[in-house]
Amino acid sequence: MKAVQYREFGTFPEVVEVPDPEPGPGQVLLKVTAAGVCHSDFAVMSHPPEETGLKLPLTLGHEGAGTVAKLGAGVTGLVLGEPVAVYGPWGCGTCTMCAQGKENYCLRAAALGIRPPGLGAPGALAEYLLVDAPRHLVPLGGLDPVRSVPLTDAGLTPYHAIKGALPRLVPGSTAVVIGAGGLGHVAIQLLRALSPARVIALDVSDEKLDLARTVGAHEVVTSDASAVARVRELTGGLGAQAVFDFVGAPPTTATATGVAGVEADVAIVGIGGGAASVGFGSIAYDASVRAPYWGSRAELIEVLDLARAGSVDVHVETYSIDEAPLAYQRLHEGKVNGRAVIVPN
Numbered sequence: 001m002k003a004v005q006y007r008e009f010g011t012f013p014e015v016v017e018v019p020d021p022e023p024g025p026g027q028v029l030l031k032v033t034a035a036g037v038c039h040s041d042f043a044v045m046s047h048p049p050e051e052t053g054l055k056l057p058l059t060l061g062h063e064g065a066g067t068v069a070k071l072g073a074g075v076t077g078l079v080l081g082e083p084v085a086v087y088g089p090w091g092c093g094t095c096t097m098c099a100q101g102k103e104n105y106c107l108r109a110a111a112l113g114i115r116p117p118g119l120g121a122p123g124a125l126a127e128y129l130l131v132d133a134p135r136h137l138v139p140l141g142g143l144d145p146v147r148s149v150p151l152t153d154a155g156l157t158p159y160h161a162i163k164g165a166l167p168r169l170v171p172g173s174t175a176v177v178i179g180a181g182g183l184g185h186v187a188i189q190l191l192r193a194l195s196p197a198r199v200i201a202l203d204v205s206d207e208k209l210d211l212a213r214t215v216g217a218h219e220v221v222t223s224d225a226s227a228v229a230r231v232r233e234l235t236g237g238l239g240a241q242a243v244f245d246f247v248g249a250p251p252t253t254a255t256a257t258g259v260a261g262v263e264a265d266v267a268i269v270g271i272g273g274g275a276a277s278v279g280f281g282s283i284a285y286d287a288s289v290r291a292p293y294w295g296s297r298a299e300l301i302e303v304l305d306l307a308r309a310g311s312v313d314v315h316v317e318t319y320s321i322d323e324a325p326l327a328y329q330r331l332h333e334g335k336v337n338g339r340a341v342i343v344p345n
């Protein structure tokens, strides 16, 4: 089968031919119907594999959807041909976090060498995907796999971050979204669906600010050195009650803490190598900063339910598997509006 692989440090992903995978005991083989391309792949590829612990070559793709193609020995409860989405942050399934469905926070995954598809295990950017356990699959129901596959990360990750801030987002409050790309443009819709907060979106690109407005941002602000002052002005000097930084690079983490108001909740979600500065005088009184990661399986089910209700719609650009390197190229250049989705079959 064809697969999109990160083969060598310092190079772009390429399309190669690899053996068709066979499901072992307990595993499920999916015929991939859609796979999302995520900016965090560049964060992974920008470090030498010795640092990330990745074994190369690696088939990329941590957002996957497919139809059940083959069941490994002992797997029950799935029907061949059934359309499913893949819950990506695989865990051990038995620790106290996994028992709560929070496999994204599995306490033993690192020790056991369990890694998500596309971030250690072979990913979804291929014609077939091997899934380690049926519990990682969520039925898609009537949802279109191409439009909904980004919800497994670009939907779930902001959903999890936003859920933790909802008590702050009362009527009259403000939420700031930094970065209106793949995750950010979904975050704006989730905030509008889940809270009465006023949403202010920040980005460096005018196209992305246009998209932010289209999907529901009340205000848009160019993300530059004057962004903090502009957000303060828009909030009567008070700052925001919740801040979501989907870039996480040094300039945006400074903006994130800079726009935070008293008792604000600041979530640094993007993995751009930045760090928030917290200490008396460097951030508003009693503001909290957290660094969430992905989301729980139950939250993925909730996000898919929101999509079914029409409350969230991902803007997608579609590519064939042979065009996957082009999708990465465009993403790298900041040219993808919304999410790039590969349709391999």
Ligand SMILES: [Zn+2]
Residues within 6 Å of the ligand: 038, 039, 040, 041, 062, 153, 154
């Ligand atoms: Zn991602």
Ligand SMILES: [Zn+2]
Residues within 6 Å of the ligand: 091, 092, 093, 094, 095, 096, 097, 098, 099, 103, 105, 106, 107, 108, 109
């Ligand atoms: Zn676990």
